[in-house]
Amino acid sequence: MHTLYWFTRDLRLHDNAALLAASKSDMVLCVYVVDPRWFQPGPLQSKAMGDHRWRFLWQSLMALERTLRPLGQRLHIAFGEPESVIPALVQAHGIQRVIRSRQPGTDEARQWQMIKERKPDTLFQQFETLSLFTEGSLPMELGDLPDTFSQFRKLVEKTGERCSERLRIRTLTALPPPPGFPEDNRGSCPPIAEPQHPLRFTGGEEAGLQQLRDFLFVTHAVDTYKETRNALDTWGASSKFSPWLANGSLSVREVADTITEYERSETKNESTYWLWFELLWREYFYWYALKHGVNLFRRDGVQRKRRPATFYGHRFKAWCQGNTEYPLVNAAMNQLRETGYMSNRARQLVASCFVNELELDWRYGAAWFEEQLIDYDVASNYGNWQYLAGVGADPRGLRQFNLEKQAKQYDPLDTFVDRWGGHADQPVGLHTVDAADWPIS
Numbered sequence: 001m002h003t004l005y006w007f008t009r010d011l012r013l014h015d016n017a018a019l020l021a022a023s024k025s026d027m028v029l030c031v032y033v034v035d036p037r038w039f040q041p042g043p044l045q046s047k048a049m050g051d052h053r054w055r056f057l058w059q060s061l062m063a064l065e066r067t068l069r070p071l072g073q074r075l076h077i078a079f080g081e082p083e084s085v086i087p088a089l090v091q092a093h094g095i096q097r098v099i100r101s102r103q104p105g106t107d108e109a110r111q112w113q114m115i116k117e118r119k120p121d122t123l124f125q126q127f128e129t130l131s132l133f134t135e136g137s138l139p140m141e142l143g144d145l146p147d148t149f150s151q152f153r154k155l156v157e158k159t160g161e162r163c164s165e166r167l168r169i170r171t172l173t174a175l176p177p178p179p180g181f182p183e184d185n186r187g188s189c190p191p192i193a194e195p196q197h198p199l200r201f202t203g204g205e206e207a208g209l210q211q212l213r214d215f216l217f218v219t220h221a222v223d224t225y226k227e228t229r230n231a232l233d234t235w236g237a238s239s240k241f242s243p244w245l246a247n248g249s250l251s252v253r254e255v256a257d258t259i260t261e262y263e264r265s266e267t268k269n270e271s272t273y274w275l276w277f278e279l280l281w282r283e284y285f286y287w288y289a290l291k292h293g294v295n296l297f298r299r300d301g302v303q304r305k306r307r308p309a310t311f312y313g314h315r316f317k318a319w320c321q322g323n324t325e326y327p328l329v330n331a332a333m334n335q336l337r338e339t340g341y342m343s344n345r346a347r348q349l350v351a352s353c354f355v356n357e358l359e360l361d362w363r364y365g366a367a368w369f370e371e372q373l374i375d376y377d378v379a380s381n382y383g384n385w386q387y388l389a390g391v392g393a394d395p396r397g398l399r400q401f402n403l404e405k406q407a408k409q410y411d412p413l414d415t416f417v418d419r420w421g422g423h424a425d426q427p428v429g430l431h432t433v434d435a436a437d438w439p440i441s
């Protein structure tokens with residue numbers, strides 16, 4: 001059997017059921033496709049891929065290539081649209097089977113379908129490697145996924161399991177050979193921009209596993225996670241696993257099992273539980289995205305609730321550039337632009353400001369996050385935005401954070417605001433609206 005293994009959001013050799021399946025072949029061509037459309041502005045103004053995530057992704061790909069080489073393998077990095085690239089590779093190398101990890105997102109599903117239609121004689125297989133549970137081991141049918149996280153959590157907790165069983169073969173140590181070493185066109189990929197700030201995120205499987213060890217066994221920061229997790233700007237306050245989880249350099253089941261291992265050998269408390277609890281949020285949004293498909297991206301959300309919102313160009317720009325009347329929001333938005341990361345609390349605050357104070361259509365904010373975030377994940381991003389916009393999984397509807405109160409609680413000395421330049425010289429107020437700002441979508 002000749003297999004094409006399409007790496008997507010599973011850039012690792014550990015706990016990778018899809019790659020394990022591919023390894024049972026006579027020959028494997030390992031491919032990653034960089035889509036040129038990621039780098040062009042989409043209908044909601046922003047690009048799908050900004051500089052920070054692109055740099056992190058490239059580091060992750062180079063790391064993957066380094067781990068594949070000792071196994072006699074190479075990573076074929078193609079710059080092109082997957083709908084064309086994959087069928088062409090199938091044709092050129094006599095491929096009989098294409099394997100990838102299952103993933104949420106309508107573009108991803110559409111591409112997969114198109115490729116299948118273009119190559120009707122090829123076998124196509126997907127495996128679940130991005131989630132804690134597989135669809136078969138969830139305590140409900142996907143169509144019956146509860147409307148709220150709490151109901152979901154209760155059902156999962158009843159099973160007594162934190163994730164599906166991890167693979168027996170933890171890390172692949174052997175792969176069949178590739179069909180020679182065909183030249184790729186990786187040289188056509190966009191250049192990597194140097195960061196303005198020295199960043200602490202380095203892409204790749206080894207770096208992700210190291211972060212897991214650091215947060216638990218080295219620093220024991222997990223012991224106080226529940227109390228610290230809302231801090232705006234402290235490295236050890238939260239796990240920082242998200243960028244590695246988002247591109248699959250780190251397996252979420254590996255994280256869940258390591259928490260359990262830590263609880264057995266070191267400490268078990270509310271904080272260690274809470275880290276898994278947060279992974280369960282990620283899990284919920286994963287299945288939520290698969291269940292709701294295109295409704296994840298609708299302005300009226302999965303609830304089909306129409307909320308008054310429009311597109312004020314100047315307000316949107318001020319929010320993106322950290323130039324609003326709200327210093328805390330500005331600081332967080334500057335931090336995001338300059339580093340690609342923002343804490344969970346700050347994400348909630350800037351999203352609440354976007355929807356409530358600035359009265360903007362949430363999808364534009366979500367698209368800006370998509371471009372900027374180093375840990376962008378389609379399900380978590382659009383799921384959280386819908387939730388905050390009151391059209392998603394929150395039964396209580398629209399919620400508004402009191403920005404002044406939040407600033408007093410989380411940044412009483414203005415340390416965060418000062419560090420990230422939150423006091424704008426000439427902030428853009430809410431009063432200036434002209435006809436040109438009227439809805440563009």
Ligand SMILES: Cc1cc2nc3c(=O)[nH]c(=O)nc-3n(C[C@H](O)[C@H](O)[C@H](O)COP(=O)(O)OP(=O)(O)OC[C@H]3O[C@@H](n4cnc5c(N)ncnc54)[C@H](O)[C@@H]3O)c2cc1C
Binds near residue numbers: 282376
């Ligand atoms: C508007 C908005 C957009 C977001 N967009 C993304 C996104 O694109 N990608 C992303 O990974 N997270 C997103 N989140 C969730 C959360 O903010 C980040 O996962 C978290 O801040 C990452 O930092 P951490 O790894 O230190 O998190 P920790 O607090 O250490 O949490 C551990 C892990 O749990 C998961 N997690 C924690 N909180 C959430 C949550 N609310 N929803 C889903 N998963 C969660 C993440 O995988 C995270 O790495 C978003 C939240 C909001 C409010």
